[in-house]
Amino acid sequence: MDGNGGGWQIIEEGSYKLSVHQCGTFEFFDEALAPIEYALSRNPLGFPAVPGFPNIHRAKTKLRVFAQVVIPSYRLWFRVNAETKCVHKLYIEIAPPGDMAFGESLCDKDDDIPF
Numbered sequence: 001m002d003g004n005g006g007g008w009q010i011i012e013e014g015s016y017k018l019s020v021h022q023c024g025t026f027e028f029f030d031e032a033l034a035p036i037e038y039a040l041s042r043n044p045l046g047f048p049a050v051p052g053f054p055n056i057h058r059a060k061t062k063l064r065v066f067a068q069v070v071i072p073s074y075r076l077w078f079r080v081n082a083e084t085k086c087v088h089k090l091y092i093e094i095a096p097p098g099d100m101a102f103g104e105s106l107c108d109k110d111d112d113i114p115f
Contacts, residue, residue, distance in 0.1 A: 007041035008085045016089040023094060028071045032061050033092075036076060044080045044087045055080050056090075063100040073100035 023029070036059045039046065047057040056079055064071040073095040079088040 008044055008080075008087050010037070010040055010087045010089065012089045015091055019091045019093060023074070023092060028064075028069070032064070032071050032074065033076070036061065040078065040087050040089075044078065045082065047078075050077070055082075060095060060099070060101070063095075075099070 020029075040059070044057065047059045050056040050058055056077060059076045059078070061071075061074045063073040075093050075095045076089065077091040079090055080086075081088070
């Protein structure tokens with residue numbers, strides 16, 4: 001059994017770490033991605049696959065606004081190896097305006113996150 005309580009192992013590739021740095025530092029970055037991180041360790045294959053790219057999936061958070069704080073919508077690209085139960089985070093970006101959805105809180109029950 002691994003450190004995820006039997007779930008999938010999550011690996012941050014160098015490309016992911018670089019893309020996090022390029023997103024800048026946002027106060028709520030980790031909190032905004034926490035539901036996706038949890039879902040990746042439990043059911044990464046529940047996220048939509050990217051057409052034409054085998055084993056590549058994409059997850060997306062929603063744009064959130066709290067008082068004067070705006071948390072942008074992020075898109076996370078990751079590769080899934082079902083054989084080894086590994087999820088490789090490849091890249092994260094701030095979603096373009098036309099691809100952002102709006103959420104009421106950091107843990108919106110209507111998020112498209114497959115728990």
